[in-house]
Amino acid sequence: MQQETPDPRDGIAFVGGRYMPLSEASVPILDRGFVRSDATYDVAHVWQGRIFRLDDHIERFFASMRGLRMSLPYDKAALTEILVECVRRSGLRDAYLQMTCTRGIPPRGTRDPRLCENRLYVFVQPFVWIANAEQQRQGLTMVVSSVARIPPDSVDPRIKNFHWLDLTMGIFEAYDRDALVAVLKGPDGTVTEGAGFNLFVVRDGRLATPESGVFEGMTRRTVLDFAGDLGLEIEVRPVLAEELAGADEVFITSTAGGIMPVTVVDGRILSNGRPGPVTGRVRDLYWARHDEGWRMTPIDYRD
Ligand SMILES: Cc1ncc(COP(=O)(O)O)c(C=O)c1O
Known part of the structure; x- marks a missing residue:
């Protein structure tokens, strides 16, 4: 059977340094973000093709990471590029844009959070409303x-x-x-x-x-x-x-x-x-x- 090509408007993710359809994005099961809620995130929104307060969201996300003793191999400019690129690839004009930093996976046999390589997950999906x-x-x-x-x-x-x-x-x-x-x-x-x-x-x-x-x-x-x-x-x-x-x-x-x-x-x-x-x-x-x-x-x- 032929696989349907995912519609980018259903969402785009950036995981492990690659862009992909949101439906194909996943989290390794041993990532402490998944098994220990050891993560921080931020959510911005896209409205009519523009991201609201992007710099402020990025600033806050970096402050959250510092607070949890996390860091990523991306500076603010690089993260901005990734976020913008996810939105651009999706084609979405009104969207929910999430950036997450997880602790990552501890080396086998240890549980020392200092030894984890923190991971970045970004995704964009159609706008989400608390109330219709x-x-x-x-x-x-x-x-x-x-x-x-x-x-x-x-x-x-x-x-x-x-x-x-x-x-x-x-x-x-x-x-x-x-x-x-x-x-x-x-x-x-x-x-x-x-x-x-x-x-x-x-x-x-x-x-x-x-x-x-x-x-x-x-x-x-x-x-x-x-x-x-x-x-x-x-x-x-x-x-x-x-x-x-x-x-x-x-x-x-x-x-x-x-x-x-x-x-x-x-x-x-x-x-x-x-x-x-x-x-x-x-x-x-x-x-x-x-x-x-x-x-x-x-x-x-x-x-
Ligand atoms: C616990 C909590 N409080 C408040 C807010 C509202 O924050 P913002 O206006 O940045 O969406 C959020 C957003 O997700 C939240 O998770």
């Missing part, structure tokens, strides 16, 4: 999970990592309770973040987002960057779970979808149950800046 268009129009339903976030003293959440079991069990709990997303509390009982997103609350026109115990997401950073342009006051401080119930608006932020309104928390309808005006302004500016090419790296698709 209808869910975003309606507003998302959220629960405050009974699962606690891994304490930041154990695993530093500012280093993007594969320790997702708390977040994943939160997703199960959200579905069990007829919601779409779950936010987890930290050891001090304040809210932190959820599976792939940061959180903002709006009360009397003022915004707040958790200060610590969270991954400092690029979309969160973008909202903080926009605050001045929107004339909004944003506090970066501990946010109590009770503040969610009493908020005028709540929204979540993620590379996988941008700014997404939440209209129900723990079964309680916020305000009038519709996405609020502040969320709408932040979201509109986010996408308008995308259209304007703000901090965008264009891809030359050569077609």
Whole structure:
């Protein structure tokens, strides 16, 4: 039987120094990234053929690697080239672009992480949304999970990592309770973040987002960057779970979808149950800046 040629628009990967269709990319089973979650990663997005905040993602990825005592034989310029080339080969205009560094494979008979050669895996695939268009129009339903976030003293959440079991069990709990997303509390009982997103609350026109115990997401950073342009006051401080119930608006932020309104928390309808005006302004500016090419790296698709 003749094998079908993979469509590059299904995704392209860069593994072991080679570009390949995403469907052909794999991880060696003994890589500690796979067997020990010993890895860090970063995710950028491509929008209308341009990569958003590419340099900032690369900067953050290198900082994460330093934090985990990892290094790669690629400098920032070489990594930029690989990321751009994956997108170019895929032909994708709206995409999710992931770079991962794993610890690699320890020499046989040892378990010494210092002896591993760290590995780079890159892939691009069609854009991924936390919530579809209808869910975003309606507003998302959220629960405050009974699962606690891994304490930041154990695993530093500012280093993007594969320790997702708390977040994943939160997703199960959200579905069990007829919601779409779950936010987890930290050891001090304040809210932190959820599976792939940061959180903002709006009360009397003022915004707040958790200060610590969270991954400092690029979309969160973008909202903080926009605050001045929107004339909004944003506090970066501990946010109590009770503040969610009493908020005028709540929204979540993620590379996988941008700014997404939440209209129900723990079964309680916020305000009038519709996405609020502040969320709408932040979201509109986010996408308008995308259209304007703000901090965008264009891809030359050569077609
Ligand atoms: C735990 C966690 N928090 C927050 C975020 C949001 O970060 P960003 O805006 O960079 O996508 C992510 C993204 O995957 C995440 O994994």
